[in-house]
Amino acid sequence: MTSSDPFETRRIDEPRLSSGERAEPAQQVPGPDGPGETRSLDQERDSIEGRLPEGYLLQDRYRILGVLAVGGMSAVYKARDLRFSKVRRICAVKEMVNSANDPEVRAIILRNFERETSILATLSHPGIVQIYDCISQANRSYVVLEYVRGRDLETVLAETKGFLSEARVVGWAIQICEVLSYLHGHEPRPIIFRDIKPSNLMLDEYGRIRLIDFGIAKMFQTGKKGTMIGTEGYSPPEQYQGIADPRVDIYALGATMHHLLSKRDPRMEPPFSFQKRPIHETNPSVSRELVEVVNRALEYDVNDRYGSAEEMQRALMSLRSAGRSGGTSPFGTPTAILSEISPLWRFASEDEIRSSPAVHGGTVYVGAYDHNLYAVDAEAGEFLWKYAADDGIASSPCVYEGAVFFGSADCLLYAVEADSGRIRWTCPTQGKVWSSPRAAFGHVFFGSDDRHLYAVNVHSGQVAWTFETEGEVRSSPALGEEAVYVGCEGGVVYAVDTGGNARWRFRARRGVTSSPAFTDEMVYVGGKDRYVYALDVRSGWLAWRYRTDGPVISSPAVSGDVVFVGSADGHLYALDAGSGRLVWRHATGGQVTSSPIVYDDAVYFGSVDGCVYSLDAKTGDLRWRFQTDGPVTSSPTAADGVIYIGSCDRYVYALPA
Amino acid sequence: MGFLRDLLTGKERSPREPAPAEPAARSALSRFEIGWATDVGRMRDHNEDSALVIAAAQDGDDSQPLFGLFVVADGMGGHRSGEVASSLAARVTAHHVARQCYLPSLMDRQRDADQPALTEVLVGAVRAANDAVSQQVPGGGTTLTCALVLGSQAYVAHVGDSRAYVLDQAGLEQITHDHSLVDRLVETGQLTRDEAAVHPQRNVLYRAVGQSSALEVDTYVRRIPPGEHLLLCSDGLWDMVSGVDIVALIEQAPSLQKACDDLVAAANEAGGRDNVTAILWRSPLE
Numbered sequence: 031m032t033s034s035d036p037f038e039t040r041r042i043d044e045p046r047l048s049s050g051e052r053a054e055p056a057q058q059v060p061g062p063d064g065p066g067e068t069r070s071l072d073q074e075r076d077s078i079e080g081r082l083p084e085g086y087l088l089q090d091r092y093r094i095l096g097v098l099a100v101g102g103m104s105a106v107y108k109a110r111d112l113r114f115s116k117v118r119r120i121c122a123v124k125e126m127v128n129s130a131n132d133p134e135v136r137a138i139i140l141r142n143f144e145r146e147t148s149i150l151a152t153l154s155h156p157g158i159v160q161i162y163d164c165i166s167q168a169n170r171s172y173v174v175l176e177y178v179r180g181r182d183l184e185t186v187l188a189e190t191k192g193f194l195s196e197a198r199v200v201g202w203a204i205q206i207c208e209v210l211s212y213l214h215g216h217e218p219r220p221i222i223f224r225d226i227k228p229s230n231l232m233l234d235e236y237g238r239i240r241l242i243d244f245g246i247a248k249m250f251q252t253g254k255k256g257t258m259i260g261t262e263g264y265s266p267p268e269q270y271q272g273i274a275d276p277r278v279d280i281y282a283l284g285a286t287m288h289h290l291l292s293k294r295d296p297r298m299e300p301p302f303s304f305q306k307r308p309i310h311e312t313n314p315s316v317s318r319e320l321v322e323v324v325n326r327a328l329e330y331d332v333n334d335r336y337g338s339a340e341e342m343q344r345a346l347m348s349l350r351s352a353g354r355s356g357g358t359s360p361f362g363t364p365t366a367i368l369s370e371i372s373p374l375w376r377f378a379s380e381d382e383i384r385s386s387p388a389v390h391g392g393t394v395y396v397g398a399y400d401h402n403l404y405a406v407d408a409e410a411g412e413f414l415w416k417y418a419a420d421d422g423i424a425s426s427p428c429v430y431e432g433a434v435f436f437g438s439a440d441c442l443l444y445a446v447e448a449d450s451g452r453i454r455w456t457c458p459t460q461g462k463v464w465s466s467p468r469a470a471f472g473h474v475f476f477g478s479d480d481r482h483l484y485a486v487n488v489h490s491g492q493v494a495w496t497f498e499t500e501g502e503v504r505s506s507p508a509l510g511e512e513a514v515y516v517g518c519e520g521g522v523v524y525a526v527d528t529g530g531n532a533r534w535r536f537r538a539r540r541g542v543t544s545s546p547a548f549t550d551e552m553v554y555v556g557g558k559d560r561y562v563y564a565l566d567v568r569s570g571w572l573a574w575r576y577r578t579d580g581p582v583i584s585s586p587a588v589s590g591d592v593v594f595v596g597s598a599d600g601h602l603y604a605l606d607a608g609s610g611r612l613v614w615r616h617a618t619g620g621q622v623t624s625s626p627i628v629y630d631d632a633v634y635f636g637s638v639d640g641c642v643y644s645l646d647a648k649t650g651d652l653r654w655r656f657q658t659d660g661p662v663t664s665s666p667t668a669a670d671g672v673i674y675i676g677s678c679d680r681y682v683y684a685l686p687a
Numbered sequence: 688m689g690f691l692r693d694l695l696t697g698k699e700r701s702p703r704e705p706a707p708a709e710p711a712a713r714s715a716l717s718r719f720e721i722g723w724a725t726d727v728g729r730m731r732d733h734n735e736d737s738a739l740v741i742a743a744a745q746d747g748d749d750s751q752p753l754f755g756l757f758v759v760a761d762g763m764g765g766h767r768s769g770e771v772a773s774s775l776a777a778r779v780t781a782h783h784v785a786r787q788c789y790l791p792s793l794m795d796r797q798r799d800a801d802q803p804a805l806t807e808v809l810v811g812a813v814r815a816a817n818d819a820v821s822q823q824v825p826g827g828g829t830t831l832t833c834a835l836v837l838g839s840q841a842y843v844a845h846v847g848d849s850r851a852y853v854l855d856q857a858g859l860e861q862i863t864h865d866h867s868l869v870d871r872l873v874e875t876g877q878l879t880r881d882e883a884a885v886h887p888q889r890n891v892l893y894r895a896v897g898q899s900s901a902l903e904v905d906t907y908v909r910r911i912p913p914g915e916h917l918l919l920c921s922d923g924l925w926d927m928v929s930g931v932d933i934v935a936l937i938e939q940a941p942s943l944q945k946a947c948d949d950l951v952a953a954a955n956e957a958g959g960r961d962n963v964t965a966i967l968w969r970s971p972l973e
Contacts, residue, residue: 267877270868270888298901301871301893330875537799551840551910559800564908566805568838569752570798573908574806609806609906 080127080170081105087112089165092123092174108177111162121162122175129169136169143171149221150244157209159232159242178242179235183228187290193313196320199290200346205239206231206283207343214276214339222274226282227264228289263296264289267330277332280342284327284335291316291324304328319349371654374672374684375411379404381422383676385436385466386625386665390429390448394667394674396682397423397436403444404682405434405451408669411684415451419444421462425476426506426665430469431488435476437463443476443484445491455491459484465516466506466545471528475514477503483516483526495530506545506585508553510567515553517542523555523563525570534570538563545585545625547593549607554593556582562595562603564610574610578603580621584635585665589628589647594635596622602635602643604650614650618643624675625665629687634673636662642675642685656685715744718971719753722943726951728923729959735762735769736921736964737829739777743789751792752838756784757966759849761830761921763895768827776816776829776896783812784835806906809835809844813896813904817846820897828897832863832919839970841917843907847895848922849964851907854937855915859930862907866894889926911970916943920950923963927954943967 082105086094092109099106104126111119126143130136147164154160163174183202187194206226213221225243232240266281285304289296292309299307305328309316323345329335336342381399388395393414394406399422405414425437433445433454439462445454461479468475473485473494479502485494501520508515513525513533519541525533544556552573553565558581564573580598587594592613593605598621604613620638627634632653633645638661644653660678667674673685719742727734741756758777762769787808795802803811813831820827830847841862843851848865864870868891869883883889896902911917916937924933928950936953940946947965954963 267872267875270872270886271877298899299893300866301868302875303871330877534798537797539800551908557800561800563800564804565798566837566840568840571837572798572800572802572804573842574804574906575800608908610804 082107082125088123088172089167091163092121094123095120098122109174111174120177122177124173124175126171126173127169128171140166140171146244147173153213153216153221155209155212156238157205157212157240159240178232178240180232180240182242183231183233183239183286183290186233187228187293193293193315194290196291196316197350199287200320200350202231202233202239202290203283203287204343204346204350206241206286207339207346209239209241210276210279210283210339211343214279220276222276223279224265224269224274224282225262226279226286227262228286231286263299263301266332267302268332275332276338277335280327280335280339281329281332283339283342284324287324288328291320302330305330317349323349371656371686373656374686376681376683377404377406377411377413379680379682381680382660382678383680383682384424384663384678385676386426387667387674387676387682388427388429388434389667389669389674390434393448394682394684395427395429395434395436395448396674396676397425397427397438398676398680399423401438403427403434403436403446403451405448406682408672408674408684411682417444417446417451417453424464426466428467428469428474430474433488435467435469435474435488437465437467437476437478439463441478441480443467443474443486445474445488457484457486457491457493461502464502464504468507468509470509475507475509475516477505477507477516477518479504481518481520483507483514483524485514485530497524497526497530497532499524501541504543505555508546508548510548515546515548515555517544517546517555517557519543521557521559523553523565523570525553525567534568536563536565536570536572540581543583544595547586547588549588552607554586554588554595554607556584556586556595556597558583560597560599562586562593562605562610564593564607576603576605576610576612583623585625587626587628587633592647594626594628594633594647596624596626596635596637598623600637600639602626602633602645602650604633604647616643616645616650616652620661623663627666627668629668629673632687634666634668634675634687636664636666636675636677638663640677640679642666642673642677642683644673644687656683658683715746715750715753716742719744719755720943720969720971721755721757721967722945722947723757723964723966724944724947724951725964726955726959726962728962729955731962733767733770734962735773736760736923736962737762737770737773737777738964738966739781740966741781741785741789753836753971754789754792755836755968756781756789756833757836757917757919757968758831758833759919759921759964759966760832760896761847761849761923761962761964762827763829764824764827766826768824769829772820772824772827772897773829773831775823776820776831777833779816779819780812780831780833783815784808784833787811788835805835805837805842806844806908809833809842809906810904813844813846814902817896817899817902821900824897828895830892830921831896834917834919834968836911836917836968836970839911839913841909841911843909845905845907846902847892848890850918850920850922850925852918852920852933853909853911853915854918854934855912859918859934862909864905865892866905867892884926890922911968913970913972915970917968917970919966921962921964923959923961924950924954924965927957927960927963937967943969 082094095108107123109123151161160176165172230243232242264282264285292312379398385397392408394408397403402416404416419438421439427434427436437443443457459478465477483497499518500522501518503518505517517523521538523536538557539559541558546553546555562576578597584596591607593607596602601615603615618637624636633647642656658677658679662677664676671687676682725738737760739758743754745751760773760777762773830849832845832849835842845863848867851862853860869886869889872878936949937946950965
């Protein structure tokens with residue numbers, strides 16, 4: 031209602047204050063431009079020059095007792111009203127300098143000032159600071175206000191160790207809604223405050239909330255130009271379009287509550303980013319119900335917010351009564367109902383299934399610790415054939431040119447016919463083969479505990495080359511156009527060209543069992559040293575790393591701009607592929623050594639807690655969870671809307687995606 | 688052993704300085720193609736932008752990949768603190784990156800987890816610039832967009848509303864996100880891109896170097912396919928010249944230096960409301 035400037039920006043030379051630092055240690059009245067702001071030194075000097083001295087008598091009535099706060103465009107004095115000479119009546123005098131050069135502009139500013147203060151003088155509500163008088167003389171205007179003893183909420187927040195209690199914040203918000211209802215119901219036109227924020231809300235000595243700054247000072251600000259820094263942080267998007275609607279104040283109240291509850295100052299964050307910074311991220315003790323109220327007030331679209339302050343007040347009141355009857359629920363207990371899923375089929379082997387199934391041509395191939403490679407009908411889960419190795423199979427099979435390739439603890443790599451399970455050839459190594467083979471360019475690539483990476487001709491089984499590494503190779507090679515990427519237990523990640531020569535190597539601090547994933551730009555891999563590494567695909571330079579709280583055995587999956595990977599700390603992580611920043615993480619009840627896959631906007635993986643998880647890839651929200659009877663270290667495979675995964679309970683499951 | 692030739696050109700370039708002479712043909716550095724220009728524009732009386740370029744190359748077998756560091760900074764603040772802030776921020780950033788990542792790489796060829804990650808180096812560099820500006824230029828601030836290129840890969844760190852673009856077969860793609868009020872209004876669906884371009888508050892930033900103790904820095908990694916371009920520029924260019932015109936000017940110019948000169952000229956012809964800076968790099972053919 032007051033300002034032609036619907037929002038406030040600060041120039042670069044006006045230092046930004048966080049809630050922790052303040053210009054004045056204890057402001058007791060509305061600051062010059064609202065408390066908690068300072069102006070540049072130059073501007074301060076200007077105002078100091080014309081400052082009223084102590085003892086000055088304003089209009090033969092107000093004796094200046096001292097300065098309470100000073101800023102660029104205005105100052106606030108403590109004064110005594112001499113009209114009541116028998117008592118000591120203290121008031122606050124806010125001074126504004128009319129610095130416009132153009133006499134017409136000056137006159138307009140003065141007229142606006144008088145009109146606005148006249149309206150304010152007619153307001154009468156215990157939640158609004160009283161205006162007693164207004165004075166204009168020379169190039170200055172003064173508003174005489176009720177002097178309020180207390181602290182503004184910005185100060186209260188800064189002085190609070192830990193978090194403000196939910197009940198206190200709700201109590202304040204209810205009072206603020208009451209004042210807003212009064213203002214918004216003003217006749218003939220609603221009054222929109224436009225500047226609800228902690229520093230404009232005083233908590234007086236009786237614990238009541240008082241609205242203190244109606245932004246009259248803003249009228250005295252003349253145009254600012256050039257690149258500027260700083261937005262107020264509490265204003266809704268539409269306010270920057272010059273739209274004045276009572277729901278502007280609803281949003282700002284939501285923003286204020288968000289700040290009070292989360293202790294995260296919106297002036298230090300991107301504008302309108304409250305939804306991206308859920309309150310419970312910093313303060314998990316806040317009830318879900320209150321968070322919902324705040325979120326509704328903070329909707330971008332005005333029509334999605336509470337329609338009026340009364341409506342928001344009712345929501346807050348019902349929250350309070352629910353709180354008394356113990357009806358609020360803290361975060362962490364998901365209330366969303368998980369859709370129950372049941373497997374399409376399950377297939378029993380005779381021992382743990384730690385490897386991941388491969389699906390090809392309607393057949394699921396999976397290796398088990400019972401030494402067998404099984405071929406199972408993908409649709410019905412019926413047994414087709416099995417091939418017995420001489421030891422357990424933890425290596426995941428791959429299907430290429432009519433053959434299934436898999437390794438075994440018996441030190442061999444096997445090639446069997448995909449349709450019949452008849453042996454094609456075996457390739458002996460000097461160590462157990464845990465690494466899962468990958469095939470391309472007519473060759474199958476795999477590692478062995480004999481510390482070598484092998485490239486073998488798919489038809490003949492002849493070794494094309496071997497590449498010696500600094501440890502057992504349990505990681506599975508990733509095959510690029512120009513190089514094969516693989517890790518080893520010695521902690522080195524290699525880029526080996528298709529001729530078997532190292533292009534680059536990168537040394538992690540501990541073993542690398544995880545299998546690399548790569549894009550045009552990077553190679554992503556996990557380490558037992560707890561890190562997820564992103565390496566420049568061409569040079570091996572370390573682009574970024576992200577530290578989890580446990581060894582990263584799981585192999586990353588990249589989809590779009592996000593890298594998904596599990597950690598033995600029990601979480602599945604979604605990291606920004608370019609920067610390594612955490613997008614979200616999801617906690618499970620056990621280590622996540624299973625490698626995630628992304629299929630139709632969902633992430634699937636297993637956990638040692640025995641569950642198979644499906645999460646929303648964007649948000650990390652749980653879509654469903656399926657409990658098996660053993661740890662799930664196997665990684666899922668997806669085909670035609672079905673997720674195939676093994677469990678240490680000996681079964682292979684087919685689950686609807 | 689191959690013949691070692693390193694070249695570090697770390698000084699800031701004034702707008703009037705001539706373009707560097709073409710390096711001898713077939714040297715590694717000749718594959719390092721770059722142009723840059725900065726100008727006060729038509730409406731301001733001084734240039735608060737700063738541009739800094741480092742290019743390093745080695746010839747011979749087993750040589751280092753091409754290394755480049757480009758910085759564009761657009762300063763703000765009264766009493767000439769804008770240009771002091773942008774210049775200081777660019778120099779501190781370059782110093783940090785050279786010391787933390789380029790110089791060690793000359794002697795220690797092994798890549799390992801004991802070295803800081805490139806994005807960590809860049810974020811650390813911009814934070815060092817933030818500390819320096821906060822301490823030495825009170826009242827000053829600056830945008831900062833820097834790109835470290837290694838071979839054909841660009842690592843970008845960014846604060847403010849200067850921009851980095853990739854220009855490839857698909858056209859001009861903006862890599863960075865402006866830390867501006869209007870950009871957030873666009874993201875939340877309140878403004879269209881066209882409305883944002885003429886919004887009176889399009890210069891309002893919510894994040895800048897030298898403005899807060901804990902600065903959040905965005906990082907990006909982009910492969911620039913061989914023969915394609917990376918463009919860094921201040922808002923004096925993108926606010927005045929359309930993307931289509933930027934593409935056309937770059938494609939028509941006989942050299943990258945001429946392209947940058949033409950981009951600056953186009954911004955001035957369109958009104959030159961602000962200082963304008965452009966750095967243009969072409970990814971080397973492998």
